[in-house]
Amino acid sequence: MSLPSDTVRRDLPAPGRRRHREGVDLLKAALSLTRTRIGIAFIVFVVGVAVFGPYLAPHSTTQFVGAPLRGPTSAARLGTDFLGRDVLSRVLHGGRSTLILALLATAIGEVVGIFFGTLAGYSRRRVDETVMRTFDVVLAFPAIIFVLLVVAMSGPNPWYIAVAVGLTHVPAVARVSRGATLQVVKRDYVKAAEALGMSRLAIMRAEILPNITTPMLADLGIRFAYSVSIIAALSFLGFGLQPPAADWGLMINENRIGIVTQPWAVLTPIFLIAIATVGANLIADGLTRATIGLDRSMKAD
Amino acid sequence: MILTRTIALRLVLGVVTLFVVSVLIFVATQALPGNAARAILGNTATPQKVAELESQLGLNRPVESQYLAWISHVLSGNLGHSFVGMNQPVTQVIGQPLFNSFVLVLLTALVSVPISIGVGVYAAVKRDSLADRVITGGTVALAALPEFVIGILLIVLLATQVFHLLPPVARPQAGVPFYRQLRELVLPVLTLTLAVFPYISRMMRASTIEILESDYVAMARLKGLREQVVIWRHAVPNAIAPAVQGTAMQLAWLAGGIVAVEYLFAYPGIGSQLLGAITERDIPQIQAITLILAAVYVLLNLTADVITILVNPLLRTGLR
Numbered sequence: 001m002s003l004p005s006d007t008v009r010r011d012l013p014a015p016g017r018r019r020h021r022e023g024v025d026l027l028k029a030a031l032s033l034t035r036t037r038i039g040i041a042f043i044v045f046v047v048g049v050a051v052f053g054p055y056l057a058p059h060s061t062t063q064f065v066g067a068p069l070r071g072p073t074s075a076a077r078l079g080t081d082f083l084g085r086d087v088l089s090r091v092l093h094g095g096r097s098t099l100i101l102a103l104l105a106t107a108i109g110e111v112v113g114i115f116f117g118t119l120a121g122y123s124r125r126r127v128d129e130t131v132m133r134t135f136d137v138v139l140a141f142p143a144i145i146f147v148l149l150v151v152a153m154s155g156p157n158p159w160y161i162a163v164a165v166g167l168t169h170v171p172a173v174a175r176v177s178r179g180a181t182l183q184v185v186k187r188d189y190v191k192a193a194e195a196l197g198m199s200r201l202a203i204m205r206a207e208i209l210p211n212i213t214t215p216m217l218a219d220l221g222i223r224f225a226y227s228v229s230i231i232a233a234l235s236f237l238g239f240g241l242q243p244p245a246a247d248w249g250l251m252i253n254e255n256r257i258g259i260v261t262q263p264w265a266v267l268t269p270i271f272l273i274a275i276a277t278v279g280a281n282l283i284a285d286g287l288t289r290a291t292i293g294l295d296r297s298m299k300a301d
Numbered sequence: 302m303i304l305t306r307t308i309a310l311r312l313v314l315g316v317v318t319l320f321v322v323s324v325l326i327f328v329a330t331q332a333l334p335g336n337a338a339r340a341i342l343g344n345t346a347t348p349q350k351v352a353e354l355e356s357q358l359g360l361n362r363p364v365e366s367q368y369l370a371w372i373s374h375v376l377s378g379n380l381g382h383s384f385v386g387m388n389q390p391v392t393q394v395i396g397q398p399l400f401n402s403f404v405l406v407l408l409t410a411l412v413s414v415p416i417s418i419g420v421g422v423y424a425a426v427k428r429d430s431l432a433d434r435v436i437t438g439g440t441v442a443l444a445a446l447p448e449f450v451i452g453i454l455l456i457v458l459l460a461t462q463v464f465h466l467l468p469p470v471a472r473p474q475a476g477v478p479f480y481r482q483l484r485e486l487v488l489p490v491l492t493l494t495l496a497v498f499p500y501i502s503r504m505m506r507a508s509t510i511e512i513l514e515s516d517y518v519a520m521a522r523l524k525g526l527r528e529q530v531v532i533w534r535h536a537v538p539n540a541i542a543p544a545v546q547g548t549a550m551q552l553a554w555l556a557g558g559i560v561a562v563e564y565l566f567a568y569p570g571i572g573s574q575l576l577g578a579i580t581e582r583d584i585p586q587i588q589a590i591t592l593i594l595a596a597v598y599v600l601l602n603l604t605a606d607v608i609t610i611l612v613n614p615l616l617r618t619g620l621r
Contacts, residue, residue: 141557148560267457278445
């Protein structure tokens with residue numbers, strides 16, 4: 001899933017109270033859109049399943065409750081998996097790994113990407129060119145191939161997976177934050193901070209970073225959905241968490257052989273992954289629309 | 302003059318990118334200490350065995366000379382020998398899978414591009430109508446779904462549960478030309494089509510809306526031309542140009558997107574081959590396949606850039 005990089009061109013108001021108000025206005029505007037609300041409901045549901053699921057699960061993830069690949073019964077409400085374990089219990093346990101790894105990967109991608117993006121946007125031409133050209137090279141790998149290459153060499157280690165997926169985000173995040181930074185650096189308050197003799201790093205942190213949060217916020221949902229996709233795909237391909245772990249992507253792979261007689265073992269994790277990625281994308285879409293709307297009304301002022 | 306220079310610059314940049322990519326792949330797979338030999342022998346191997354294999358593979362030579370030997374072989378068409386099986390040349394092992402994947406991607410392009418463009422134009426013409434809203438909403442949701450999720454939903458819908466129209470796996474028989482086994486290819490092609498469709502149609506919708514608001518479309522309407530003629534003769538040809546870059550980028554995405562889809566349908570393409578090579582720790586194959594996929598990806602993105610330069614008069618004359 002590659003995403004067309006948006007060129008971010010929006011006028012950001014002065015820092016301080018105005019900035020705070022803009023953030024609140026943006027969230028309000030986004031919340032008034034149906035798509036944002038649906039997206040939030042989806043995410044709350046999936047996160048709820050992942051967080052509280054393990055406490056609600058009727059069985060343990062490794063307990064055998066019946067014959068393999070049987071449909072729903074009163075003992076196993078979603079039937080049994082390919083080894084005869086309870087699908088419902090494994091689904092309730094299986095969300096944490098995916099969501100935690102996706103959150104970690106997104107955080108890594110955002111932090112590293114924003115650092116290099118603001119650095120590039122707030123640097124002299126040569127640094128800017130070097131940083132952006134380097135990322136063009138990283139972009140030369142399809143994301144899943146890059147992650148597979150890392151996994152092929154390091155083995156299915158969750159930490160390496162999170163870092164590898166995070167790195168695939170860096171070029172896109174850097175591009176968005178660089179665009180936003182270019183709009184901010186021309187501002188008087190940045191010039192004022194420079195005149196005061198603040199260091200470039202301090203200016204990046206104190207003056208630029210708070211003023212690019214709005215465009216970054218809209219991008220965040222897309223990054224998260226993308227992380228979930230790749231991490232679930234990796235598990236599905238057998239290179240993520242290893243058996244007997246309960247993990248949505250892995251469950252899909254393991255129970256695929258029984259899809260004709262016991263589709264629930266495949267469809268339930270599929271459904272939850274879909275809810276997570278669609279939800280995050282809907283929120284991102286709502287925020288983007290709200291940002292554009294805010295820009296329009298600000299121009300009208 | 303400026304045009305040739307801009308394009309030449311892009312080409313040089315593409316070559317440089319490929320060079321760096323090849324170094325990255327090489328370093329990741331071979332030069333990192335202990336990696337290759339340990340990967341082949343597994344974690345239980347004695348240090349002695351590891352050292353033995355390292356010298357056998359030439360891993361104890363300096364990294365630069367290892368890389369130079371590898372890349373000069375690659376450039377002369379020798380991708381090394383597979384570690385597993387009959388020690389065949391990698392070029393032989395991956396030839397057929399590469400062709401199979403090419404067929405898959407080609408069919409996907411032939412199906413997805415016209416459909417996406419058609420739907421994009423339709424949504425633009427019917428802008429803000431119920432149909433447009435359903436299409437735009439649907440593309441947001443569809444764009445969010447991982448491709449293997451789309452694939453499984455299609456299997457459940459069309460192969461195993463709801464309808465029993467198509468085979469759930471795509472294993473073309475060797476020796477039978479693929480056009481005789483198109484039925485097998487319907488589901489994987491449909492899956493990949495639905496994966497690239499949202500982006501292309503969304504871009505097409507945006508660029509068509511922009512063109513429909515332009516002066517010359519207003520002019521064409523004022524001349525009294527039929528709306529169909531205005532749309533398909535005047536608007537669409539001009540709206541396609543900006544969408545071409547996005548289309549090429551989506552086709553480039555397929556270089557990675559095919560992996561999970563081929564695995565899902567057990568299709569013997571290059572993606573399945575890569576997964577097999579990773580499981581078998583066959584380093585020469587992993588190197589060759591990742592290099593080929595990255596090269597395809599870079600070339601298609603390069604094509605997208607060049608097309609953008611060619612169709613954009615401002616870029617073409619360097620007036621930007």
